[in-house]
Structures are given as structure tokens and as C-alpha cells.
Amino acid sequence: MVKVNGTELDIAGKTVAAYLKTTDYDPKRIAVERNGNIVFKSRYDVTVLEDGDSLEIVSFVGGG
Amino acid sequence: MIPSKKEWTDALITRHGSALHKRFSSATVAICGLGGLGSNIAVALARAGIGRLILIDFDRVDITNLHRQQYKADQIGRYKAEALAENLLEIAPYTEIKAVTEKITGENMVSLLKDADIVCEAFDSAEAKAMLANGVLEQLPDRYLVAASGMAGMDTPNTIRTRKVTKRFYLCGDEVSDAASAIGLLAPRVMLCAAHQAHTVLRILAGEYEV
Structure with missing residues (x-):
């Protein structure tokens, strides 16, 4: 299982990019942390989620 | 009459104590975007005695900014970075200010931000916020990033909060508005x-890293 923003999901084995495709997140508005480290944008499609990973997806909204 | 630098420093030390003042006055903070967030962050940090501020915005003051941003009516049309630098020096005359009127991109980000101990993300568009957050976290991993998301509208003020996302990434706002x-x-x-x-x-400068 992979914890995504606090919720356990059965997505181990998928890449970050593949998981994001199953969500409503806009890839241009997010930052993704895996186990406390930023996942480089250029590595979403080669970063494979492992059992026990913790993923934190920050999705920005406009305004400032 | 403007107080001398010594009078100014003594007053800050009276308020904050010499240990905190030393940390604040020796810090460099970059503020990316000088709108409602950035101009207000800058005023607060200048008043607190932050030694050096890097103010970055390519835009100019517009009449529609004045309802929330720290500019004056006679500054409409001026570069925000330059107008804000002027206003800050009226408030806190011994602040060292670098005003940058360039647009931050993936290419110039490191050269613009490398001198900063802490980077404040204060952009307006969600895409620009994400671009800066990813860029700083990827390219300047030993800096602190203090970003913002969600502060629009008439919702309760009580949902604005600060969250520590990772060791060096703090996020302020309600994250939805x-x-x-x-x-x-x-x-x-x-x-x-x-x-x-x-x-x-x-x-962060005081060494208080938890929220």
C-alpha cells in the first residue's frame, strides 16, 4: 500500500505519472513529495511507487 | 527626521533581544511575486529587521492592485519591485534591498535566488506557484521554501493556516479557495x-522549525 496525502491506496508498482493520470490533479499545478523528498518533475514517469511509500501531493490554487 | 542606524538597531534589539535581532539582521529573504502576498510579506519582514530582501516581480503597479497591495495611488504604472523598495525604505530605512524586475523562469531561478536563505513564493497563478515550488525544491534543496495556496474569497479567516509539508517546505493558506x-x-x-x-x-530564522 502507498499512503497518498494520508490515505492508503493500492497503487504500489505504478509510476507517479501513471497514478496521477487516474486522478483529477493538474500536473502543471502540483508538487509531489515521496518519503519527504521532492519528486523531480522530469522523473514522474520513471519513479515507481513502492509498498510503504508515503506520497504528499500539493495542488496549488490561484491567488496572491 | 530619520533615526540613525544605531538608534534603529537599538530599538530592534530592545524589541526582539540581541540574539534574535542578529539572526534576523543577518538573513537574506527572497520574495517572489510582489502582489497581495509579497508586498505584505515584505513590509512585515522589513519591520522585523530582516537584513536583506530580494524583491522579484516583472509587473507594474495597476489600479486594480491597490485594494490589497502595499502601493500608493501615485505609484500606478511603476515597476512593483522599485515602488515597493521605495516604500520599504520609508518604513525601515536601513534594510538592504535588491529590486529585480525580471520574470523568474526555470533558467534564471538559481542565479536570482541562490543568495537567499529563505524563499517566499508569493505568485498569483497556480501554475507559477507550482513552477517555483518545484524549481526551488529541485534546484536549491538546502534553502527553505515558504509558499502559499488558497486565500481568496469571503470564507472564514480561521481556515488560513501553516503546514509543514517536508523538512524545508512550508505551505500557508486554506489550500482550496x-x-x-x-x-x-x-x-x-x-x-x-x-x-x-x-x-x-x-x-525558521529563530530555529523554530515546527508549526
């Missing part, structure tokens, strides 16, 4: 979020 879908941005709620960001900067 989008300026595009709400009634827009109102000075107090934007200032609240800016105050969260500015205070988080001071806490």
Missing part, C-alpha cells in the same frame, strides 16, 4: 496568509 472561483481577493484574508508566511520566515 481559488481566486478564479471565489469572489476574488480581499485585503485582510490575503494579509493573513502573508502574515503566516512572514511569521514562518521569522520562526
Whole structure:
């Protein structure tokens, strides 16, 4: 299982990019942390989620 | 009459104590975007005695900015970075300020931000916020990033908060109130979020890393 923003999901084995495709997140508005480290944008499609990973997806909204 | 630098420093030390003042006055903070968030962050940090501010915005002051941003009517049309630098020097005359009127991109980000101990993300568009957050976290991993998301509209002020996302990444705001879908941005709620960001900067400099 992979914890995504606090919720356990059965997505181990998928890449970050593949998981994001199953969500409503806009890839241009997010930052993704895996186990406390930023996942480089250029590595979403080669970063494979492992059992026990913790993923934190920050999705920005406009305004400032 | 403007006080001498010694009088100024003594007054800050009286307020903050010499240990905190030393940390604040030796710090460099970059503020990316000088709108409702950035201009208010800058005023708070200049008042607190931050030694050096890097103010970055390519835009100019518009009449529609004045309801929430720290500019004056006679500054309409001026570069925000230059107008804000002037205003800050009226408030806190011994602040060292670098005003940058360039647009931050993936290419110039490191050269613009490398001197900063802490980077404040204070952009307006969600895409620009994400671009800067990813860029700083990827390219300047030993800096602190204090970003903001969600401060628009008439919702309660009590949902504006600060969250520590990772060791060096703090996020302020309610994370949901989008300026595009709400009634827009109102000075107090934007200032609240800016105050969260500015205070988080001071806490990091003070060695208080938890939220």
C-alpha cells in the first residue's frame, strides 16, 4: 500500500505519472513529495511507487 | 527626521533581544511575486529587521492592485519591485534591498535566488506557484521554501493556516479557495496568509522549525 496525502491506496508498482493520470490533479499545478523528498518533475514517469511509500501531493490554487 | 542606524538597531534589539535581532539582521529573504502576498510579506519582514530582501516581480503597479497591495495611488504604472523598495525604505530605512524586475523562469531561478536563505513564493497563478515550488525544491534543496495556496474569497479567516509539508517546505493558506472561483481577493484574508508566511520566515530564522 502507498499512503497518498494520508490515505492508503493500492497503487504500489505504478509510476507517479501513471497514478496521477487516474486522478483529477493538474500536473502543471502540483508538487509531489515521496518519503519527504521532492519528486523531480522530469522523473514522474520513471519513479515507481513502492509498498510503504508515503506520497504528499500539493495542488496549488490561484491567488496572491 | 530619520533615526540613525544605531538608534534603529537599538530599538530592534530592545524589541526582539540581541540574539534574535542578529539572526534576523543577518538573513537574506527572497520574495517572489510582489502582489497581495509579497508586498505584505515584505513590509512585515522589513519591520522585523530582516537584513536583506530580494524583491522579484516583472509587473507594474495597476489600479486594480491597490485594494490589497502595499502601493500608493501615485505609484500606478511603476515597476512593483522599485515602488515597493521605495516604500520599504520609508518604513525601515536601513534594510538592504535588491529590486529585480525580471520574470523568474526555470533558467534564471538559481542565479536570482541562490543568495537567499529563505524563499517566499508569493505568485498569483497556480501554475507559477507550482513552477517555483518545484524549481526551488529541485534546484536549491538546502534553502527553505515558504509558499502559499488558497486565500481568496469571503470564507472564514480561521481556515488560513501553516503546514509543514517536508523538512524545508512550508505551505500557508486554506489550500482550496481559488481566486478564479471565489469572489476574488480581499485585503485582510490575503494579509493573513502573508502574515503566516512572514511569521514562518521569522520562526525558521529563530530555529523554530515546527508549526
